Amino acid sequence: MNVGIVSYGAYIPCYRIKIEEIAKVWGDNASSIIDGLMIYEKSVPDMDEDTITIAVEAARNAINRGGVNPERIEAVFTGSESHPYAVKPTSTVVAEAIGATPNLTAADFEFACKAGTAAVQACIGLAESGMIDLGLAIGSDVSQGAPGDALEYTAAAGGVAFIIGKEKTVAKIESTYSFTTDTPDFWRREGMPYPEHGGRFTGEPGYFKHVTSAASGLMDRMGTKPSDYKYAIFHQPNGKFPVRAAKMLGFSTEQIKPGLVVSRLGNTYSGSCMMGLAATLDIARPGDRIFVTAFGSGAGSDAFSIRVTDRIDEIRNGAPSVEELLANPIYINYATYAKHKGKIKL
Amino acid sequence: MRDVAIVGVGCTEFGELWDRSFRELFVEAGISAIEDANIQGGEIDALYVGNMSGGRFIEQEHLGALIADYAGLASLNIPSTRVEAACASGGLALRQGIVAVASGYHDIVIAGGAEKMTDVDVQITTDALAAAADREWEGVMGATFPGLYAMIARLHMHKYATTQEQLACVAVKNHHNGTMNPKAQFQNEISIETVLNSIMVADPLHIYDCSPITDGASAVVIAPAEIARKYTDTPIYVKASAQASGTLALHDRLDITTLDATVAAASRAYRMAKVTPGDIDFAEVHDCFTIAEICAIEDLGFVRKGEGGPASLSGMTAIGGKIPINPSGGLKACGHPVGATGVKQAVEVALQLRGEAGRRQIDGAEIGLTHNVGGSGGTAVVHIFSREK
Amino acid sequence: MSVPRFWRRLKNLYNLIGTRCEKCNEYYYPPRNMCPKCRRSGLMVPFKFKGFGEVLTYTVMHSSTKDYAKQTPYILAIIKLDEGPNLTSQVICSHKDIHIGMRVKSTFRRLGEESERGMIYYGTKFVPLINPSKEF
Numbered sequence: 001m002n003v004g005i006v007s008y009g010a011y012i013p014c015y016r017i018k019i020e021e022i023a024k025v026w027g028d029n030a031s032s033i034i035d036g037l038m039i040y041e042k043s044v045p046d047m048d049e050d051t052i053t054i055a056v057e058a059a060r061n062a063i064n065r066g067g068v069n070p071e072r073i074e075a076v077f078t079g080s081e082s083h084p085y086a087v088k089p090t091s092t093v094v095a096e097a098i099g100a101t102p103n104l105t106a107a108d109f110e111f112a113c114k115a116g117t118a119a120v121q122a123c124i125g126l127a128e129s130g131m132i133d134l135g136l137a138i139g140s141d142v143s144q145g146a147p148g149d150a151l152e153y154t155a156a157a158g159g160v161a162f163i164i165g166k167e168k169t170v171a172k173i174e175s176t177y178s179f180t181t182d183t184p185d186f187w188r189r190e191g192m193p194y195p196e197h198g199g200r201f202t203g204e205p206g207y208f209k210h211v212t213s214a215a216s217g218l219m220d221r222m223g224t225k226p227s228d229y230k231y232a233i234f235h236q237p238n239g240k241f242p243v244r245a246a247k248m249l250g251f252s253t254e255q256i257k258p259g260l261v262v263s264r265l266g267n268t269y270s271g272s273c274m275m276g277l278a279a280t281l282d283i284a285r286p287g288d289r290i291f292v293t294a295f296g297s298g299a300g301s302d303a304f305s306i307r308v309t310d311r312i313d314e315i316r317n318g319a320p321s322v323e324e325l326l327a328n329p330i331y332i333n334y335a336t337y338a339k340h341k342g343k344i345k346l
Numbered sequence: 347m348r349d350v351a352i353v354g355v356g357c358t359e360f361g362e363l364w365d366r367s368f369r370e371l372f373v374e375a376g377i378s379a380i381e382d383a384n385i386q387g388g389e390i391d392a393l394y395v396g397n398m399s400g401g402r403f404i405e406q407e408h409l410g411a412l413i414a415d416y417a418g419l420a421s422l423n424i425p426s427t428r429v430e431a432a433c434a435s436g437g438l439a440l441r442q443g444i445v446a447v448a449s450g451y452h453d454i455v456i457a458g459g460a461e462k463m464t465d466v467d468v469q470i471t472t473d474a475l476a477a478a479a480d481r482e483w484e485g486v487m488g489a490t491f492p493g494l495y496a497m498i499a500r501l502h503m504h505k506y507a508t509t510q511e512q513l514a515c516v517a518v519k520n521h522h523n524g525t526m527n528p529k530a531q532f533q534n535e536i537s538i539e540t541v542l543n544s545i546m547v548a549d550p551l552h553i554y555d556c557s558p559i560t561d562g563a564s565a566v567v568i569a570p571a572e573i574a575r576k577y578t579d580t581p582i583y584v585k586a587s588a589q590a591s592g593t594l595a596l597h598d599r600l601d602i603t604t605l606d607a608t609v610a611a612a613s614r615a616y617r618m619a620k621v622t623p624g625d626i627d628f629a630e631v632h633d634c635f636t637i638a639e640i641c642a643i644e645d646l647g648f649v650r651k652g653e654g655g656p657a658s659l660s661g662m663t664a665i666g667g668k669i670p671i672n673p674s675g676g677l678k679a680c681g682h683p684v685g686a687t688g689v690k691q692a693v694e695v696a697l698q699l700r701g702e703a704g705r706r707q708i709d710g711a712e713i714g715l716t717h718n719v720g721g722s723g724g725t726a727v728v729h730i731f732s733r734e735k
Numbered sequence: 736m737s738v739p740r741f742w743r744r745l746k747n748l749y750n751l752i753g754t755r756c757e758k759c760n761e762y763y764y765p766p767r768n769m770c771p772k773c774r775r776s777g778l779m780v781p782f783k784f785k786g787f788g789e790v791l792t793y794t795v796m797h798s799s800t801k802d803y804a805k806q807t808p809y810i811l812a813i814i815k816l817d818e819g820p821n822l823t824s825q826v827i828c829s830h831k832d833i834h835i836g837m838r839v840k841s842t843f844r845r846l847g848e849e850s851e852r853g854m855i856y857y858g859t860k861f862v863p864l865i866n867p868s869k870e871f
Contacts, residue, residue: 496794597821
């Protein structure tokens with residue numbers, strides 16, 4: 001393939017809530033939850049932040065980092081499971097707010113936690129075929145977890161944007177492969193405020209089957225093996241699943257460490273795996289190969305093989321790194337969190 | 347242009363007047379002004395009604411006709427005009443009446459103002475008042491009037507070391523004056539601590555830094571000076587009527603802490619009346635917030651820019667001080683029914699100049715000034731009145 | 736704020752697009768269609784502001800209108816943009832940190848909504864710089 005990542009940008013709201021604070025409200029044992037999930041705190045959006053505002057901030061960071069002329073962007077796809085509108089695209093707001101309108105196509109994607117990487121694949125196809133110059137693929141979420149549900153400990157807010165094109169790439173996308181089945185491990189019905197999930201059913205038949213199948217499927221097709229990659233990122237709904245998936249596939253802890261941001265961030269759903277890739281690109285050197293596997297409930301996995309180019313050093317400092325976005329959080333209590341998340345009905 | 351005088355004044359009590367409607371309030375104020383001037387309804391040539399937001403407060407527009415009708419003047423078919431300039435609506439209605447008589451178009455004119463603010467929820471009132479700011483570029487960003495004046499106060503404190511105590515002493519003084527005004531909404535003494543310990547509305551402004559939400563109406567009868575003595579032994583002569591506009595939005599103002607419109611209207615008024623700030627014996631100024639009175643005494647030229655805070659704390663603006671400000675209690679204590687305020691200021695000045703202000707009487711008052719502001723300074727109206735022709 | 740009234744100035748609110756007078760080179764935000772300096776002889780063209788500026792004055796709003804009541808306390812401020820003009824907006828930061836002269840940059844936020852069922856309004860607010868040495 002000739003396409004790659006031209007630029008990337010991330011955004012994380014500045015608020016965090018600690019697992020202890022949530023556990024206190026529901027009478028749970030915080031240390032056993034932390035041990036079980038390997039998550040210490042999660043990001044919380046401000047009162048006036050949503051999937052759209054986060055997507056715009058991530059997209060603007062991508063544009064600024066790469067010095068990209070937004071008028072060259074001919075496709076905007078935003079993946080999310082928390083689009084503010086059921087009908088009315090997130091992506092049109094994003095396109096307008098980055099100055100890419102009107103000569104472009106736009107659409108919203110939804111595929112649980114892998115809607116962002118599905119958007120990346122769509123941009124790859126359009127750019128590779130020459131239908132567009134640049135494509136903007138975003139994964140952004142202010143994910144929902146019902147009060148008291150296990151998901152509440154992990155459902156976080158954040159977004160990542162990738163600009164996909166053929167020229168001046170910071171990372172070549174060598175290949176991509178997806179593995180998809182109808183596996184009802186997690187869903188949210190139309191009009192319902194919070195998702196439902198299959199508990200432990202989300203593990204083996206959901207996450208692990210799809211992630212390992214997509215990952216080994218891509219490596220088989222390419223003839224690569226884990227040791228060919230400097231870094232690897234797997235969808236991180238918690239701190240344990242990606243570590244176990246890596247181990248099952250033969251990747252080491254060192255390979256996944258730079259991209260494993262979930263313990264300080266929580267699960268940013270459509271942004272989750274892409275955030276790990278952004279954090280890895282923040283520190284990668286030219287020539288490094290990166291293996292990425294996203295997972296979305298319902299269920300499917302998108303795997304990518306990526307090779308970093310020399311240009312990464314030129315643009316790296318043009319926008320906040322994931323580390324900078326994670327730094328200096330403002331910790332809030334459960335009451336403020338409930339207000340921010342609209343859990344208190346006024 | 348001919349000279350003009352106020353020959354009758356009237357005012358309702360100010361406050362939360364749950365039992366009285368907008369039209370009843372205006373008619374009550376109008377009747378007392380007419381009785382004060384001892385004129386007959388048939389002598390009235392025109393009516394000017396100051397009102398800011400009948401549409402939002404009582405869902406009623408077309409207030410000119412409504413008032414003419416309920417004042418029993420419908421059968422005379424006199425012209426009746428509603429005048430709007432946000433919180434300066436009253437001052438502008440007064441000015442329209444003065445201009446109409448001075449020009450010779452009309453002889454006897456009633457200029458009044460009224461606002462009924464308590465028929466709706468307080469957040470709706472706040473939002474209706476916020477419409478006096480720039481809705482598209484201030485209101486939509488979450489600006490309210492306490493917010494805008496708080497930003498003026500914050501910068502005034504930053505530039506001139508003005509303190510919260512100095513702001514508070516304006517409210518304390520105006521509450522004290524209010525205790526001597528039987529029509530005032532608040533007739534209780536407060537202390538600086540009362541203000542500083544009250545809830546914060548928009549930092550640094552506490553609730554006691556803000557004028558209240560008020561129902562009320564006021565009216566004056568305006569006549570040509572040459573026939574004024576036909577109606578009263580104590581006509582109050584209009585020495586100047588000046589109006590100025592500034593930027594609608596606070597952020598567009600050259601200096602956030604200076605109301606250009608006040609400065610311009612005042613300088614025109616002083617020129618017209620051939621007086622200087624030093625000649626003014628007392629003034630009713632637009633103290634919608636404590637900081638507004640501090641800015642007003644600076645912008646009207648009573649003190650230098652930046653010295654309003656210390657001057658207020660020194661007692662200079664109290665009754666008995668060098669330049670008594672707001673003997674009525676001002677907007678802060680007398681109350682602020684927005685459309686009525688500008689007219690009420692003239693009623694107070696007339697009572698003071700006639701020597702009929704009771705316990706709050708300023709001894710030897712000869713020349714008084716009124717200062718009415720719309721919004722954060724988009725409109726300012728300054729009038730100067732005198733006992734002498 | 737009705738839908739057309741918001742939509743009409745959506746680009747201004749989203750992207751800080753104001754105007755510049757080509758005759759006197761003065762910058763305006765909010766946009767104006769007549770230059771107050773040159774009046775009829777001016778020539779106004781759209782201008783996109785960079786989004787950097789400093790806090791000229793501010794207040795912490797503890798009570799507000801119905802649309803903003805849920806967001807209190809919030810910081811309302813007048814921001815002086817680097818290109819010249821002043822605008823009113825909100826600054827999102829700790830109430831302990833806000834001060835006159837603070838460097839801020841624009842950020843994309845919700846301004847409000849018609850109702851739970853209605854249109855959501857987006858626009859520009861301001862945040863302190865994360866890394867002033869890198870200008871972001």
